[in-house]
Amino acid sequence: MRILISGASVAGPVLAYWLHRHGFTPTVVERAPAPRKTGGHAVDLFTPAMEIAERMGVLERIQAKATGTEHLTFHREGVARPVEVGIGRFLRSVSDRHAEIMRDDLAEILHDATRDDVEYVFGDSIASIAERDHGLDVTFDAGAPRRFDLVIGADGLHSNVRRLTFGEESRFTHWIGAYLAVLSMPNDLGLDGRMVTYSGPGRMAGVYGARHMDDARAVFLFRTDRPLDYHHRDTERQKALLRQAFAGASPQVGRMLDELDRTPAFYFDSITQLRMDTWSRGRVTLAGDAGYGPGPAVGGGTSLAVVGAYVLAGELAEAGGDHTRAFPAYERELGDYVRRSRAFALGAARGLVPGSHARLRILAAAARLVTVLPEGMVRALAKLNRSGVRLHDTVTLKDYRPEGPVRVQSR
Helix, strand or coil, X not given: CEEEEECCCCHHHHHHHHHHHCCCEEEEEECCCCCCCCCCCEEEECHHHHHHHHHHCCXXXXXXXXXXXXXXXXXXXXXXXXXXXXXXXXHHHHCCCCEEEEXXXXXXHHHHHHCCCCEEEECCCEEEEEEECCEEEEEECCCCCEEECEEEECCXXXXXXXXXXXXXXXXXXXXXXXXEXXXXXXXXXXXXXXXXXXXXXXXXXXXXXXXXXXXXXXXXXXXXXXXXXXXXXXXXXXXXXXXXXXXXXXXHHHHHXXXXXXXXXXXXXXXXXXXXXXXXXXXXXXXXXXXHCCCCCCCCHHHHHHHHHHHHHHHHHHCCCCHHHHHHHHHHHHHHHHHHHHHHHHHHHHHHCCCCHHXXXXXXXXXXXXXXXXXXXXXXXXXXXXXXXXXXXXXXXXXXXCCCCCCCCCC
């Protein structure tokens, strides 16, 4: 059974791995000309995603490429003395198994785990999808038309597959009040295992390194009263908006912004949720941020994408390739996790970027408390809030692992 996956970042390769394991024939198409190996930002994998990585045999590589961030220095505008936070001990309290890794490192590991068994087509994109009785006729921007039994969009917040199948993005996106930007810059501070942040009302800038990286990443979060006017591919406009949002910030933030003129990698986007009543239509479905992204940097979307890809492949295997059974089962199995991730992201977006000096003081006090309390007590308190910081560790994975290749039939 031939299945086309659009997107080779995280959900796409995880889905391809498990589809192959279950006896399907996946093909992955990716707009980028090659696997991305520079730039990107740190993402979190929590217990269920770590369990899936272990089943895929890539856990050791992920742990070897983990950023190793253990400490956070938290500066507030107008306050001379920063707060030192043991961020590592906090993360250990919210998840029994956790790794922070650069997104492009994770994508490379997942691609390496699948490239010998899965067809990858880089430098191309789906142009049209037409459903027929026998399956789907797909045309591409560059390659020749091909026929597939199913198409799965794992191509992110600005999904091309979603647009072609369900309509324009604006019908499903819900802006939750903030923006995220990331750029690569020299690691002049020699950061290794430490992140330094500078926060003011409605905005936060930070810089961090990783033990295996020669450079560093600057990350910016800021809130606005209304959505900004820009195109998601217009980087010059995005850089201008970022400078405007951080005008008058500390000299340290100003030096980060100076790197906008020479950075080799830059990312900017709204913190936006995807809200769809269903992620499937006919022989097409969506995975990861393309279908149910809770919002970048605030909702654990990478872990959710890994779990979603695993569940989708497993439900297709249990249904013998019958999408009319598998797609509804996939949405039922994942639905509660998606809804809770969305709810958590709404609060996290507000909490990470407080709108007033008073709320910044509360955030600083909470950070101090996490640092001075015994780690066991912090862990116990976190476990009381299953719908909040511990939500990812409350997800129980079904065991779809096949003993060997299973027979699936095209319909």
